[in-house]
Amino acid sequence: MLTDERRPAPAPPRPSVEAAPRRRRPWPTVIAFLSPALLLFVLLVLAPIVIAGYSSFFNWNGFGAPTAFVGLDNFRRLLVDEIFVGDLRRALLLVTLSLAIQLPFSLALAMLLNQPLRGRRAYRMLFFAPYVLSEVVTAVLFTMIFSPNQGLANHVTKLIGLGDLGATWLADPDTVMYSLFVVISWKFFGFHTILYLAGRQGIPRELHDAAAMDGAGPWQAFRHITLPLLGPTIRISVFLSILGTVQLFDMIWVLTGGGPIRSSETLAVTMFQEGFKRFHVGYASAISMMIFLISLTFGLLYQRFVLRRDLDGAITRIGDQR
Amino acid sequence: MTDRIRLSRRSLLALTTAAATGAVLAGCGDEGGQSGSGKKIRWWHIANTDPMMSAWAQMARQFEASHPGVTFEITPLENEAFKTKLTTVVQAGDPPDIFHTWGGGVLAQQAEAGMVKDLTADVGAWRDTLIPTALDAYTVSGKVYGSAVDTGMVGFWYNKELFERAGVKAPPATWAEYLEAVRRLKAAQITPIALAGKEKWPGHYYWAYLAMRVAGLDALRQAGADKNFDAPDFVTAGAHLADLVALQPFQTGYLAAGYSTADGQAATMGNGKAAMELMGQWAPVVERDNSAGKKGLGDKLGFFAFPAVDGGKGKITDAFGGGGGFAVGKDAPPEAVEFLKFIAQPENARIEAKTAGVLPVVKAAGDAVTDPNLKLVGDTLSASTGFQLYLDQAYAPAVGQQVNDSVAELLAGKSSPQQVAQAITAAAKQG
Numbered sequence: 001m002l003t004d005e006r007r008p009a010p011a012p013p014r015p016s017v018e019a020a021p022r023r024r025r026p027w028p029t030v031i032a033f034l035s036p037a038l039l040l041f042v043l044l045v046l047a048p049i050v051i052a053g054y055s056s057f058f059n060w061n062g063f064g065a066p067t068a069f070v071g072l073d074n075f076r077r078l079l080v081d082e083i084f085v086g087d088l089r090r091a092l093l094l095v096t097l098s099l100a101i102q103l104p105f106s107l108a109l110a111m112l113l114n115q116p117l118r119g120r121r122a123y124r125m126l127f128f129a130p131y132v133l134s135e136v137v138t139a140v141l142f143t144m145i146f147s148p149n150q151g152l153a154n155h156v157t158k159l160i161g162l163g164d165l166g167a168t169w170l171a172d173p174d175t176v177m178y179s180l181f182v183v184i185s186w187k188f189f190g191f192h193t194i195l196y197l198a199g200r201q202g203i204p205r206e207l208h209d210a211a212a213m214d215g216a217g218p219w220q221a222f223r224h225i226t227l228p229l230l231g232p233t234i235r236i237s238v239f240l241s242i243l244g245t246v247q248l249f250d251m252i253w254v255l256t257g258g259g260p261i262r263s264s265e266t267l268a269v270t271m272f273q274e275g276f277k278r279f280h281v282g283y284a285s286a287i288s289m290m291i292f293l294i295s296l297t298f299g300l301l302y303q304r305f306v307l308r309r310d311l312d313g314a315i316t317r318i319g320d321q322r
Numbered sequence: 323m324t325d326r327i328r329l330s331r332r333s334l335l336a337l338t339t340a341a342a343t344g345a346v347l348a349g350c351g352d353e354g355g356q357s358g359s360g361k362k363i364r365w366w367h368i369a370n371t372d373p374m375m376s377a378w379a380q381m382a383r384q385f386e387a388s389h390p391g392v393t394f395e396i397t398p399l400e401n402e403a404f405k406t407k408l409t410t411v412v413q414a415g416d417p418p419d420i421f422h423t424w425g426g427g428v429l430a431q432q433a434e435a436g437m438v439k440d441l442t443a444d445v446g447a448w449r450d451t452l453i454p455t456a457l458d459a460y461t462v463s464g465k466v467y468g469s470a471v472d473t474g475m476v477g478f479w480y481n482k483e484l485f486e487r488a489g490v491k492a493p494p495a496t497w498a499e500y501l502e503a504v505r506r507l508k509a510a511q512i513t514p515i516a517l518a519g520k521e522k523w524p525g526h527y528y529w530a531y532l533a534m535r536v537a538g539l540d541a542l543r544q545a546g547a548d549k550n551f552d553a554p555d556f557v558t559a560g561a562h563l564a565d566l567v568a569l570q571p572f573q574t575g576y577l578a579a580g581y582s583t584a585d586g587q588a589a590t591m592g593n594g595k596a597a598m599e600l601m602g603q604w605a606p607v608v609e610r611d612n613s614a615g616k617k618g619l620g621d622k623l624g625f626f627a628f629p630a631v632d633g634g635k636g637k638i639t640d641a642f643g644g645g646g647g648f649a650v651g652k653d654a655p656p657e658a659v660e661f662l663k664f665i666a667q668p669e670n671a672r673i674e675a676k677t678a679g680v681l682p683v684v685k686a687a688g689d690a691v692t693d694p695n696l697k698l699v700g701d702t703l704s705a706s707t708g709f710q711l712y713l714d715q716a717y718a719p720a721v722g723q724q725v726n727d728s729v730a731e732l733l734a735g736k737s738s739p740q741q742v743a744q745a746i747t748a749a750a751k752q753g
Contacts, residue, residue, distance in 0.1 A: 063435030148575025171578035
């Protein structure tokens, strides 16, 4: 059909006609490459969640199949369980302390490390080192440092004339959470510092130069240029910090075992105590479901309301070139 | 070059696939192949340090030599890690063929779930070679589910030198005398007691012994059966413990102290930094291993039984403690039971007694105990008028843990004797 060939094709349909063969999914390949990962995901992530959800409705000691169905009883018990409510309170305390002290400190340090400083690389390496250690190693290390009678911490306080000020770092129910916060901060501040540093270095130099020309002081430049442009990094770092706190286990387990007298238990430690020490597997499953729901709800809400701007165009609209 | 890389990648992939398939097949084989020709015995024990770890391995090799086709896969685990790991595999329905047990409520729960073999008939064959009460802890409603290996009891281990320095002439025989001794030690600027508050089980010994002395053994047993600890006698026991706590007898930071850690209970005792500890028969060994220079207290160490309480129903000769034994998993080959018989032979029991420094349950091996302190424990034990297994082992796990937790609160001054009795009762009722 000559007329057809001579007629200029309308713009939109044409690429789609050409693109169609390209866009057709090579399903066999997709299935072949996706199925191992999918299988593992279903087997190791989805299935355990479903099983935990199922067993949380039973009064079950873990032996044989669960038979004593109790409905939502385990969850009802949770809400009036002092320990569980205490877990939530302690998680909130750690989150608050992290956001108020640890992250600002990391941010300040990152700004400092961004300055032309002698031995800057060495400092960066030094501050990042604790993050490389495993949580268990960190915990064992601090068990020794906080040891009431032979520990480094008390030795130092004595040397600088503060006497037995910190004699019972981890041994006093009233101070143990703050001691733990010190350890957590020591372990993770380097990680957040590196995050901020990377974010800071991604800010184009011209902006600060221009601000300086306009007569902005260092504080104004930080407040109106650095901080807003670091926004995405800060929001991610807050996200990771909160999720990490909610799921905290290894470090506390080794450092205090949740003690003294259960005053430093987190959700995960309580779950372990109930499941593996008391054999209340049904109840422990209920706790694990709560951890899952809290993390999931927080994660979704945070992404929906806080991370939305940052993720926009990266994940939500793949290929949109606007 | 590219070709070679491609080739190697492909062969790597092939190898990986083969390995994965092999592993999966091997896994399948493991599940069902217990009765195959080569018999593998998976053995979990808690002697995770030498010299005992090697001694067990040596016995396993001897057994392998005399039983062709049998091979051992030995997993030595640290005490706490063992409990956790065992719980997981037992709940998954795949218990090891031979594993360490303290008997009591935990073993009973495993027996009820059908995870361990009924050894009544087998152990009956060598039952008479053991001391009379050896199998009590492993017996659940008349059936034997484990074989005992060693035994012992908890009592006060004390530093004679420090007692002397404080002017305490003789070990106290009553609770009133005991409190007086603590006061004297405090007055002499000596830390009276080392305690591992972080681990909770050492603390529960105090409440358990006081409950035995005040309420008596039968009352404890009855309370376990009735699921009711909310009786005046148990509250009184707690009150006696509260009297001790009020004297502040423990070392600085005891609430976070471990047992066998660098700055823990055993180290404090072994380094002469505290005058006594309430601990089982293994205390001298652990003190020595954790003390500076690995010397321990040597001759300065003494042992005395937990004091009697005036007006109490229990006697000072009632003993509290336990030993170790082995249970056999449900799918174990018959050779596993054979092996238990093998290690219960006098010559092997002697090796264990000598190497690990424990009290053997095999009568004929009693002569292997040479350490004077251990002998004293043995003599006290053989003269005992009654025996109570560790409460956190005797009762169901949830109840045992509650005893530990509640007593820990009492020791920290955060709970009243009444609250302790009520909390344990609540846990027992809940099951």
